[in-house]
Amino acid sequence: MTALLAALLIAALLTFVLWALSAPFRARGGDATPPASDARRALESAKQAKYSEIRDNETDYRTGKLSDEDYRTLDRQLRGEAVEILRAIDELDALESSTGD
C-alpha cells in the first residue's frame, strides 16, 4: 500500500514538473499580458523614488528641519528632476507608439 502511494506520488510529481516546465513553450505567442518594457519600468521606479523624495522634503519642512529658503530651493530642484523623468517617459511613449505604427 505504501509502495503504491509512493509510486503515485512520484508519478504526480513528475507530471507536475513536466507540465510546469513545458508551459512556457506551449504558450508561445500567447503572452496575454505583455509586460511593460524594462526601460519604462526603470523610469517609473525613478519617478516613484523622486516623488518619495519630494514628499520627504515636504515632511522635513513641515517638521521644522528645513528653512523656508532651503525648502523652496530643494523643492524646485527636485520637481525639476521629476519633470526630466516625466519628459523621458513621454519620449519613450512617443518612441514606442512610432515603432508600433
Place this chain on the structure above:
Amino acid sequence: MAFAGRVALVLALAVSLYGITAALYGARRGRRDWVDSGRHSIYCLAAILTVAMVILEVAFIRNDFSYNTVANTSSTTTPLLYRAAAMWSSQEGSLLLWVWLLSVWASVATFITRNRLRDIVPYASSVLLGFGAFFTTLLVFFDSPFNQTHPAPTNGAGLDPLLRNPSMLIHPPMLYSGYTFFTIPFAFAVGALVVRRVDADWIRVTRRFALASWLFLGIGIVLGARWSYYELGWGGYWGWDPVENAALMPWLISTAFLHSVMIQEKRGMLKIWNASLVLGASTLAIVGTFLVRSGVLNSIHAFGASTLGIPFVALIAAMTGGSIYLVVSRREVLRSEHTLDSLFSREAAFLLNNVVLVGLCFVIFWGTFFPLISKAVTGTSAAVGPPWFDRYTVPLALILVLLSGIGPAIAWRRATLANARRNFLLPLGAAAAMAVGAYTVVPIGSSPGVVLLFCAAMFVFASVGQEFWRGWRARRATSRDSPPQALLSMVRRNRRRYGGYIVHVGIAVLFIGVAASATFEHEQTLSLQVGQSARVGAYTMKYMRATGSVVTDPNNTGATMTLGAVLRVTRGGHYVGTLRPSAGYYPASPIVPGLVVASLISGDAVDQIGLQSSWRRDLWAAIKPLGTTLAANGTQLPEESLVNRADGLIPTSESGVDQLKLAYYLLRAIVGHYVAYPPAASFTLIASPLVMWIWVGGLIVFLGGLTAIWPAPSGVRDRVRARYLARVGRELGRA
C-alpha cells in the same frame, strides 16, 4: 515513502540544474520561453521540496525509526510538538529546511518580479537555482534525510533536551528564513551587475527583500537570545557565541545597507558600497549557515559534527571571489552620480552609521574567527571571551544608539545651524535630564557607561517623539482627521519613514535592557539545604521544599524524572513571589539490561529555570540536585545509591516491558524519598533589572520593521500619485 523522498531530492537537483541552463540559455538567446521555463523551475523546486518535507515530517510524527534522522533525533517519549520540530535539530533535516525555505522565498520573489527586471531575472533565477542545486547536492550525495536502517530500532535517541523549548519551534525557521531571504538580494545584485543595470527599479526590488531578510533574521536572533536565557541555565541571553555572532553579522550589514540604499535611491551615490554590502551580507549569511553546522568553531549551538566543511568553504570562496570580480569589473556602472552636499545632513549621518555598523561587524568577525586566525599564525588556537567583545562593541553600540536619534532630527541634503538648534533642543534636554536623574533619583551614577547609554536612549525617544508630534500636527493642519486617525494616516502615508523611527525606538529600548541587566545584575551560585536562604541583591530567596515527579514532566518536555525546588522570595521581609526551578532527567538510549532504572534517567539533564519576570526586574533561579557524577556522561545523578539498589531489585528474567514497569515504580519511590528527605542542592540565583525590556525592544523593532515593509494600499498610492502628478504637471506648466 523514504524512496519517494529520495526520488524527490534527485528530482529537485535535476530541476535546479535544468532551470539554471534554461534561464541562462534564454538570456543569451533572448528567448523568453526558456527564461520563463527556468523561472518555473523555481516553483517546481518549491513543490518537490514541500513533498520531501511532508514525507519527513510524517515520519517524525509517526515515530518511524527506520529513518536514521528520526531515530537519531526523536523518540516515543519526545512530545508531539517537539517531534514535529525535531527535523531541524539534525544536519540533514536542517539542510532540507534551508533549501525548502530558499525555494519558497525564491518562488515568491520570482513571481513578484515575473513582469519586471526582465534582463536581470534570468541571472537572478540561475543564482537562486544554483543555491538550490548546491544544497540538494549535499542532500543527495553527502547527507540524505531519507537514509534508512532495517530492521528499524524500537525507539530513538530522543531530541536533545536543550532544544525542547517553545522558542526552538520557531527560532530555526525564522533564522533560516533570514539567511535564505538574503540569497534573493544577492541573486538580484549578481544579475544587475552581470547586465550592468543598477537603476531605481533594481533598488525597489532589492530593498524590499533585504528588509524582509533583516526582519526575519532579527526575529530569529531575539528568539535565540530568549532560548539561551530560558534554557541554558547560565542566566544570560548573549554570550558572543560563534553561532550567535554568525547571525548578528549579516544583520548588521543589512542594517547598514537599508540605510545607505536610501542615499543611492535619492542621490545616485554609494553604488559600489551598496552592491558590496548586499553581496557581503549574503555571503555572511552562508558563513552563518556553515558555522551552525560545521563545528569548525566551538559553539553551544553546534548540535553535531559536520562532514560538509569543504563544500561550504568552496561555496563561500566562490561567492566572495565572484562578488569581488563583479564589483571591480562593473566599477564604471557603479560610479556615483552626485557628491555629498553637506557634512551636516541625514546622508552624512547615514554614512557614519554605516561606518559604525561595518566596524562593529568587523570586530565581531575578528573575535569570532580569532581561534582559526591564531591557529593559522601561531599554531595554537586561542579564543577571545565576552570581555574582549564588550571592550569594542559597547562604545560602538553607544554611538549607534546616539545616531539613531540624530538621523530623524536632521534633513536630507543640508541642515542649517538654526534648524539644528531647534530640533536638537528637546532631545538634548531629555538626555541632560536623564543624566541629572541618574545621579539623583535613579541610583545608577556609579556606572558611567550605563548613564551614557540611558542618556543616548532618552535622546532617541525625545527625537523620535518630536518627529511623531510634529508630523501629527502637520497632518492635523492639512486634514480633517480625528487625532488618532491623523496619527494612523501619517504613518500609513509614509510607512518607511515612521516604521524606521519605530525601529530606532525599539533598538534604544533593547539597549536599555541590555545595559541595565548586564551592569546591575546580582548573581549567587551556592549550595542550599531546605530551610536555608540566600541573599541576592535586595532579595532573599529561601529554599522551602523539594519537588519531584516521574514521567509527568510539568514543563512537558518529555523528561523521565523531574527534581526541583520551591523558593520563596522576599524583599525587606515582604513576600515578592515564588520560584520553581527544576532539573529534567532524560532517558539514555538504548536501555542497558540490568541498569534499567539508571538508564531511564542517565541521558541528558537539563535545567528548567524558575522565573518571575516584571517590567522592573527578573528573578531567575536554576537548580542542580547534587549527587555523584556518573562516569558515563558526566550527569550529576542524585540518589545514586538508591538507583543502584533499585536496579538490583529488578529480576532480569522478567520481560522487557515488565522490567520497565517495575523500573518506573521504583523510580517513583526514589523520587518520593528525594522529596521527603531532600539532600543539599546547588542553586544559581539571579536578580537582574529591566531584562523584560530586551524582549519588549525586540517586539517594537519587529513592529517597526513590519510597518516599513507593509505595502502601501493601492488606493492611497494611487491618490498620492495622482496628487503629485498634478503638482508636477503644474510645475511643468510654469516651466
